[in-house]
Amino acid sequence: MAVQAESLKSVPYFSGLSDSVLVSISKLIFEKKAERGEILIFEGEPAEVLYFVVAGVVKVFKTSADGKEQIYHIIRPGESFNDVPVLSGGVNMVSAGAMGAVVLHGLKKKDLETVIKEYPQVSLNVIQVLSRRVEELVAMVEDFSFRHVTGRVAKILLEYAGDGTGERPRLTQQEMAAMIGTAREMVGRSLKNLEGEGAIRMERNRIIITDQKALKEVAGIV
Amino acid sequence: MGEMPLIDRDKCQGCGLCVSVCACGALVIEDSAVSIVDVDECQWCTLCELVCPNDAISCPFEIIVENDQA
Numbered sequence: 001m002a003v004q005a006e007s008l009k010s011v012p013y014f015s016g017l018s019d020s021v022l023v024s025i026s027k028l029i030f031e032k033k034a035e036r037g038e039i040l041i042f043e044g045e046p047a048e049v050l051y052f053v054v055a056g057v058v059k060v061f062k063t064s065a066d067g068k069e070q071i072y073h074i075i076r077p078g079e080s081f082n083d084v085p086v087l088s089g090g091v092n093m094v095s096a097g098a099m100g101a102v103v104l105h106g107l108k109k110k111d112l113e114t115v116i117k118e119y120p121q122v123s124l125n126v127i128q129v130l131s132r133r134v135e136e137l138v139a140m141v142e143d144f145s146f147r148h149v150t151g152r153v154a155k156i157l158l159e160y161a162g163d164g165t166g167e168r169p170r171l172t173q174q175e176m177a178a179m180i181g182t183a184r185e186m187v188g189r190s191l192k193n194l195e196g197e198g199a200i201r202m203e204r205n206r207i208i209i210t211d212q213k214a215l216k217e218v219a220g221i222v
Numbered sequence: 223m224g225e226m227p228l229i230d231r232d233k234c235q236g237c238g239l240c241v242s243v244c245a246c247g248a249l250v251i252e253d254s255a256v257s258i259v260d261v262d263e264c265q266w267c268t269l270c271e272l273v274c275p276n277d278a279i280s281c282p283f284e285i286i287v288e289n290d291q292a
Binding site for chain 2: 036055056057071074076077099100101102157160161162170171172173174175184185188201204205206207208209210212
């Protein structure tokens with residue numbers, strides 16, 4: 001089923017296009033709905049469709065060998081996912097799942113290629129989208145290479161841990177991310193890593209330092 | 223009543239993304255902003271904070287050393 005051309009205007013891929021062009025493109029786009037927990041694309045499968053989120057939130061994630069899920073990115077309305085493998089002709093590099101009820105617009109790989117060939121503005125838009133993606137990835141590589149996010153999270157936990165007297169300090173993952181200068185998703189992954197190593201235990205709204213020595217080692221404090 | 227996520231209604235734009243990801247139904251849109259309606263089931267998954275594009279929800283953690291709990 002084709003979608004309304006109007007709904008494409010807020011999508012970066014189609015910015016700057018005339019109404020008549022949007023109408024033409026909208027005929028190639030189909031709507032897909034999914035419920036919470038539904039997997040939309042599977043890691044390792046051929047990348048056939050580029051998706052735009054219209055409503056709801058999609059998580060892009062990988063599952064480790066021991067079954068733990070690590071969220072890499074949150075896709076909100078107006079944003080796309082699966083761009084890179086669709087354009088490169090590869091397989092899905094990650095999985096994506098609906099975090100609640102979601103509405104997606106899908107554009108098949110062959111139709112995307114048709115649109116790009118026919119409308120040069122779309123090519124420029126794709127380059128801009130991919131350039132932003134590269135910027136995000138460079139920032140992520142910087143996190144991994146130089147900043148040792150898990151170590152800095154460990155350091156913050158040690159600095160902010162209550163000493164058992166008075167009011168104990170409280171921090172959100174968002175605040176920790178801002179203090180470190182990283183994405184919030186990275187903090188969540190670091191906390192999972194620290195829990196996996198036995199340095200901390202997560203209990204609802206409490207982070208309990210169970211092994212101070214191990215945490216100090218991760219933080220680089222000798 | 224357990225502690226619940228904190229909502230800054232001045233920042234909330236009423237987009238409803240947090241409501242869509244909340245597995246326990248603890249969030250609802252009222253008067254164009256999100257409110258807490260059910261306090262029993264929240265497991266502090268922090269997904270509402272994660273997806274909020276306006277930093278309107280916060281799920282703060284108390285950080286404690288195990289020996290200090292008692």
